[in-house]
Amino acid sequence: MAALHRPAVTRQLWLWGLVAVGSRLPVAMAPISLVFLGRAGTGGFSFGAIATAVYVIGEIVGASVLGARLGRSRRQLPAGLVVGALAFAATPFADGVVLLALVFLAGAAPAAAPGGTRAMLTSLVREEKVARALSAEAVLSQIVWAAAPALAAALSFLIHPGAPMLVAAAFLLVAAVTLGWLPEPERVTAPISRSLLAAWPIFLTSSASNALFAATELMLPALLEERGIAYGWSGPMLTWFALACAAGALIYGLRTWPGSVRLHSLVLLVGMALCIGITVFLPGLPGITVGLLFAGLFQAGAMVSRSLSLRERLPTHAHAAAYSVMYAFAGIGYGGSASISAVALELSGASTAILIGVVITLVIIGVSASAERSVVKAT
Structure with missing residues (x-):
């Protein structure tokens, strides 16, 4: 059989x-x-x-x-x-x-x-x-975003x-x-609103990740120009970032890592934020490229572990809705950070705008981690 x-x-x-x-x-x-x-x-x-x-x-x-x-x-x-x-x-x-x-x-x-x-x-x-399936999904997504x-x-x-x-x-x-050629999902009749509310600390990390990505993606051309580098390099460098994300998702899914998936998500997000922050200080095109490489590796693992965290926290019938709500939080993080970065760029330059994005991300991660501890104590 x-x-x-x-x-x-x-x-x-x-x-x-x-x-x-x-x-x-x-x-x-x-x-x-x-x-x-x-x-x-x-x-x-x-x-x-x-x-x-x-x-x-x-x-x-x-x-x-x-x-x-x-x-x-x-x-x-x-x-x-x-x-x-x-x-x-x-x-x-x-x-x-x-x-x-x-x-x-x-x-x-x-x-x-x-x-x-x-x-x-x-x-x-x-x-x-x-875990491997979600890693493969992340690889596929990053290839799509690169192409x-x-x-x-x-x-x-x-x-x-x-x-x-x-x-x-x-x-x-x-x-x-x-x-139409795939199996139809089971119809959900159980209420899911309370389950979704219980997962809000995890949703916050989705906002944090995309807030940082927005600051990086939108400010990279200005950062390159600020350093005296042709801003046309931003396209190939963002493709490099997406391919690094694909590689990171593959690496994360190849083995079991110590600690909980929730801890993985928080630690990898912090690592991504620090790598993006370092690009502001690293010299020239090679320095920025290396910073983006490691940031991409960390982002992919954070993405996969975030989805695994939702699976652990929520009942099966709430998974599809939870993934969609997480997607909405990602959009909110991206849009909010894009607006703040645009203002910061006008006032103080690309380097400061990126660092503000890093600070926003770290603050959201801190709030999420604190909320997570409160949820665990309550349960």
């Missing part, structure tokens, strides 16, 4: 991989694609930046509202992907307020997909293989500024169709 069962599971994992890529590549392509689309329509970058902000807000709202309802309706996830695909496909043909409304919908409708697909993956493997900006830029410059949005729509439709 095991021999017969294994090919079926392998096929399901390949199908899951197609769903994961189809649902996540559009998310990774969206920010830079919207910038290019806004540039083509208005001649400047400001509208694209506004559209990107609206898209992120849509993701936060969608992940919070729709993600918390995952499992209540079996058709919710594919329906969200289809609606998101239609919104993506319509954006090249709209402008002004209509375009912003479509962008919001494109962010919100499929926002439950990351949580839903992660919960689906862990249901396809044996419990002892979950997406280059794909979006190529489509925009070689074909048309609206082409990335149409390709993103096609990927979402493929993901929606492929979901």
Whole structure:
């Protein structure tokens, strides 16, 4: 029976991989694609930046509202992907307020997909293989995030500024169709609100991680220019960072590490913050590159251990919703840090902006660790 069962599971994992890529590549392509689309329509970058902000807000709202309802309706996830695909496909043909409304919908409708697909993956493997499965998922995600900006830029410059949005729509439709070949999740009838509230210290670490990533990603070009280095190096360096994250996820999943997964998450986040902080002081391009390398290695382990922490804390029926809420917290951390970093950049420069992002991250980690101790004592 095991021999017969294994090919079926392998096929399901390949199908899951197609769903994961189809649902996540559009998310990774969206920010830079919207910038290019806004540039083509208005001649400047400001509208694209506004559209990107609206898209992120849509993701936060969608992940919070729709993600918390995952499992209540079996058709919710594919329906969200289809609606998101239609919104993506319509954006090249709209402008002004209509375009912003479509962008919001494109962010919100499929926002439950990351949580839903992660919960689906862990249901396809044996419990002892979950850590490796989540590590493999992190590797796949980082490869997607490394490839997406280059794909979006190529489509925009070689074909048309609206082409990335149409390709993103096609990927979402493929993901929606492929979901029909995967086992349907069990319908959730138990209340999950109290369970989700109990996990808020873990959600905070998701905000901390993305707050730091926002400060790094958005301030890196300015930091390079501040050092007298061509800011065009920021693209290859962020790709290097994403590949380091993929390597870190692979390393974390290859063995069992001492201590609890919750401790791993906190320690690795602190390590990531310190590595990013050091880049402000390390000399030249090689120094910044080394700092990003180690920061990427730490971030990946923190990402995987954070998901494992949620699995330990919450009952099985709450996992999908919890992953989506965590995704929403990540968006809040990114958006808040991006705003603060932009102000800090204008007032005191890129180095200070990055250090502020590091301090914000360390403060959030401290609050999360303190809250975690309180929760443990209460239980």
